[in-house]
């Protein structure tokens with residue numbers, strides 16, 4: 535479902551070059567869940583951005599569902615993101631002028647896969663049933679995070695890319711949200727690549743990829 539080969543990425547900072555990824559390779563099978571761990575600054579979010587086509591690598595290859603994203607235009611990558619990927623990043627990127635219900639449906643509508651009853655079920659499993667007519671600014675950070683998770687799942691993607699999706703939640707809510715995410719990805723055969731600092735969450739996933747010094751340790 536996802537194949538990453540020899541991915542390299544550096545950033546220029548104040549006349550210096552920071553080598554962040556120095557040849558990272560891994561695969562993610564359909565339906566598999568993979569935890570991405572490593573110390574702060576090790577390049578975990580950078581990998582998610584490169585896999586999601588939000589940034590381009592210096593070298594290396596990302597193949598999603600058989601398609602090499604490096605060979606695609608920005609427009610083609612955006613199309614692939616809409617149809618194949620569910621993205622939950624640290625900034626939730628909710629649309630302020632849309633209600634919670636419309637935010638949850640947003641990506642599914644773009645992908646022409648909006649299923650109102652599935653979206654409503656997701657909202658209630660995420661504890662958002664009473665929030666559907668509110669706007670993002672009226673929600674807490676943890677509620678906004680759950681809207682972003684529900685939005686990514688509602689579009690029934692093949693792969694979910696998630697960057698610490700429960701980072702803003704207390705432990706009980708985080709456990710509940712992770713349980714729903716794990717159950718749904720298993721039921722629907724969705725693959726998931728998730729950055730986490732939590733041992734408990736990493737442990738509950740099929741496999742772990744630990745980054746250290748720019749490489750898979």
Ligand SMILES: Nc1ncnc2c1ncn2[C@@H]1O[C@H](COP(=O)(O)OP(=O)(O)OP(=O)(O)O)[C@@H](O)[C@H]1O
Nearest residue numbers: 545546547554572573574575576577578579580581
């Ligand atoms: N656009 C950028 N320009 C310069 N440096 C950057 C840029 N984006 C990331 N970096 C640097 O690259 C390194 C890796 O960042 P990244 O966000 O991928 O780490 P991370 O493992 O996700 O960290 P955390 O666990 O703290 O979220 C960091 O040192 C960061 O400062």
